[in-house]
Structures are given as structure tokens and as C-alpha cells.
Amino acid sequence: MNLKTLTIRHTRLISLCWSRYAVRSGSGLVYLLIALIFGLTVAHVLITPVEQLIAEQKRATGKMDPPLVREAISEIGQPVIQWVLGQKTLKEIMENAAERQRAMMNDPNNASLAENRRYDGSGFDTWVNFLIEKRPALLSAIFLVLLFGMPFVVSFLAYNQISGDNQSRGLRYLLLRTERSNIYFGRFIGTVIFSTAVMAVIVATITFYLGMKTRIYPAPALAGWAVCGFLALSILMVPYIAVCSLISVSVDSPFLSLVLAKLTIAGVLFMAILGSYAWKPAKYLMYALPWGWQCNLLHPEPAHWLGAVVACLAYAAVFLMLGYYRFERRDL
Amino acid sequence: MDEGKRPGGLTALAVINFVIAGVGFLGILGMIALFAFVGEIPTEGMDETQKAQMEAFQDMGLPVFIVVFGLEAVSSLLLLVSGIGYLKQKKIMGWAIGNAYAVVAIISSVVSAFMFAAELGGGFNIGTMINLIYPLVTLILLNTTFKDDLTN
Numbered sequence: 001m002n003l004k005t006l007t008i009r010h011t012r013l014i015s016l017c018w019s020r021y022a023v024r025s026g027s028g029l030v031y032l033l034i035a036l037i038f039g040l041t042v043a044h045v046l047i048t049p050v051e052q053l054i055a056e057q058k059r060a061t062g063k064m065d066p067p068l069v070r071e072a073i074s075e076i077g078q079p080v081i082q083w084v085l086g087q088k089t090l091k092e093i094m095e096n097a098a099e100r101q102r103a104m105m106n107d108p109n110n111a112s113l114a115e116n117r118r119y120d121g122s123g124f125d126t127w128v129n130f131l132i133e134k135r136p137a138l139l140s141a142i143f144l145v146l147l148f149g150m151p152f153v154v155s156f157l158a159y160n161q162i163s164g165d166n167q168s169r170g171l172r173y174l175l176l177r178t179e180r181s182n183i184y185f186g187r188f189i190g191t192v193i194f195s196t197a198v199m200a201v202i203v204a205t206i207t208f209y210l211g212m213k214t215r216i217y218p219a220p221a222l223a224g225w226a227v228c229g230f231l232a233l234s235i236l237m238v239p240y241i242a243v244c245s246l247i248s249v250s251v252d253s254p255f256l257s258l259v260l261a262k263l264t265i266a267g268v269l270f271m272a273i274l275g276s277y278a279w280k281p282a283k284y285l286m287y288a289l290p291w292g293w294q295c296n297l298l299h300p301e302p303a304h305w306l307g308a309v310v311a312c313l314a315y316a317a318v319f320l321m322l323g324y325y326r327f328e329r330r331d332l
Numbered sequence: 333m334d335e336g337k338r339p340g341g342l343t344a345l346a347v348i349n350f351v352i353a354g355v356g357f358l359g360i361l362g363m364i365a366l367f368a369f370v371g372e373i374p375t376e377g378m379d380e381t382q383k384a385q386m387e388a389f390q391d392m393g394l395p396v397f398i399v400v401f402g403l404e405a406v407s408s409l410l411l412l413v414s415g416i417g418y419l420k421q422k423k424i425m426g427w428a429i430g431n432a433y434a435v436v437a438i439i440s441s442v443v444s445a446f447m448f449a450a451e452l453g454g455g456f457n458i459g460t461m462i463n464l465i466y467p468l469v470t471l472i473l474l475n476t477t478f479k480d481d482l483t484n
Contacts, residue, residue: 023341023477029344029345
């Protein structure tokens, strides 16, 4: 590998052109639309029941009571977040819900939301407590779904970093002007810039809507948590884009590159989940990609979220270097 | 600019136009059928929300229905025509009709938000923003990124 040929000026120029070219080439346009629609649909699905709750409250009492709405959100969100974070299985959650139902039927006068938490078994976990009590719970839930879903979407943007030019043999004309390292890393950085910009638009839109329309959380809390969520999503995309870079330099067909990127990103997760039913250690397969770490990006402990950030960057570095090793040696 | 140099993004935009136009036409047919038979649908087995939606649909009235679905039909037609225009890189059929679609779709989304009852998804909500994504992206791209590609 010859990283000495890397020049900041060339890489910067290529990355800026690439991020601008992304929409024109089609992959960026498709990613932009899918990511925006996916992000806002997730928000729509999670915010609509809360809006209905607020409307019902306004009909019944004539005004909205934000603390009561927040408590209802926490009550519904707690088991879901525990399941997403892998702290409880679906069976345990169902058993807790049934137990709570029984308790409410035996003692209906004692059915306030706060009281019901006693029947939860393990009580509030620090992480769950942080996500639903200390931070705007609705935004936390949206971020958790986006952390899970966005890696599937990002390959629509990143699949064609090199493969299209491999197929058309167009790179040899670019190589008259610059080196392979600048093209490879420039395009990777350009893709990251575009992905980050799209994440910013999605998070800003959702936060603005939550702040202006529902008004259940104070604006500074929303804004602060939105910045954290945006950073988590942006950093998470980096290793997945690096995986796509590796695949893109390895094949000559953009379509094959897209299919392989999809199969790799989704396959690792599903093989880990399905494989663990047959053989428990198969669950560690998900650590081949950041799937096993990524929720820690929203952890309250700096050791956890910093560890997740370092892990994401380490994954990205490994995939990038493997891709670059292949790119330096292949026939163009 | 000849057709051989059509950027991939413009082709993608055309394909998305055809898909959305197809879905739009199917939606219009479905809603016309629903409007025609709305009085005959039994509401006994429905929950409160579904009943409220059905009542809101019955109360909507023919003029509102005509305005909303007329706008929907026009925007679907414009999508179809502009999609062909993008593929042929035409100035009028692509750029002008594409812009016309974007404006009509934005008006249609705003009108739907104001004219539909809350039970039918009316009012400004995040769904309205989802409906606005594609027209806004079209409007921006046609007048910036693909401005010089639609010149035939």
C-alpha cells in the first residue's frame, strides 16, 4: 500500500465533487428519497399515537398536560426500549405485561402509571431510564429505530463508489491526473459528507416538528438530544459506508455491488439472529459489523458511547484499508 | 445535449415519477370506489377510530372530494408526462411539466391538510411533510442539478 501518494488537496477536491455528483448520478437521489421517507415515516408512526393522546387529553380536560403525556410515553416505551437494547426477551415483556394486568385487576384503585412500574420485575435500568426519563423519550425511540434501519438504507448511496467506473474503465482517465489513493479516499469522504448532510436534514426536520407541533418537551432538551442522535447516526454510517467501499472496489458491476452490500449488511445481522437459535455462539457473528455495538452510541456512560465511537471508527479503518489494498493492486 | 449523456439521476427521477404516478392512479380508483360505496359499508364491527374515520369520509361532501381528487389526478398525469420528458430530456415536457407537477403537488398537499378532517389524516402533521418531500426535491433538482440537462 502506498499512502504517501495521498494529498489533501486532491482528496478534498474529489470528495466535494463526489458529494455534489451523488445526486446527479442517481444513487444519491435514490438514497436521499429513501432515507427521508424512511426517517419521517418512522417518526410519523411513533409520533401519531402521541398526537392522538394529546388530542384526547385536550378533548377531555380542555388542555394538554405535558408531564402526563411524557409519563404515558415512558410507560409504553419502556418495554419496547428494553427489548431493542436486548435487556429483555419478548417472552419476559409479555409476562411482565400480564403480571401488571393481573395486579391492576386485583387492585384497580392503585392503577396509576407510576405505581405500575413496581410490577416490572427488574425496575428501571440505568440505560433505559436515561433514554426515556432523562432524555426526550419519543426522540430516543426514533433514534433507536433509525440506528437499526439506516445501515440498510446507506448502501443505496455507497454501493457505486468505484464499481461503475471499474465497469466502464473510466478510472484510467482520472488516473492521468491523480493517484488511486486520492480517488478511493476522496470518494469515501464524499459519500460520508453526503450521508451526514442527509442525516442532519432528517434529524432537524423531526426535532423541529416535535418542538413546534407536540410541545411536550422543552426546546433545549430536544435540541441537545437531537445533536447527540445526529452524531450517533452520522458516526454509525461510516463503517457501513466503508464496507460498501470494500465491496465496490472488489466487483465490476454496480448492481452486483449493491446486491452484495445489501446481503452483507443484512446477512450478518440475520445470520447472527437466526443462527443463535440453533447454536448460541452464532450470535457473536453480529460483531463482524457494528450491529453488536451500535446501540451503545446512545448510552449514558462515556466509557460505553466512547467505546462504540472508537469501535465504529476501527471497523471503518479496517474495511477501508482492506478496500484500498485491493484497489491498489487491481487492474483498472 | 443528446440523450446518450442523460445523467443517471434524471433516469432515476423518471422511474420514480412513473412509480408514484402508478400508485397515484390506483389510489384515485380506490378512493372513488370507497366514495361510491361509503354509505353501504357496515360500521357495526368497527372500533371508535374506524367509525370516526368513516363518518368523516361520509361528511366530506362532493365538492371537497372533487377538489382533492382532481388535484391528485392532475399531479399523477403531470408526473407521467414529465417522466417521459425527463427520459427524452425535453425542455417543455420535462423541465416545465416537472415544475408544474411540483407546484400542483405542493398545493394538493396543503389543500388536503386543510380540507380533510383530522380523522382522515388532515391538519398539518408529519404525513404532510412526507407528501411534500418528492415535489420539493423535484423542484430543487430541476432548477439546479438537472437545469442544463433538459434542453431538447
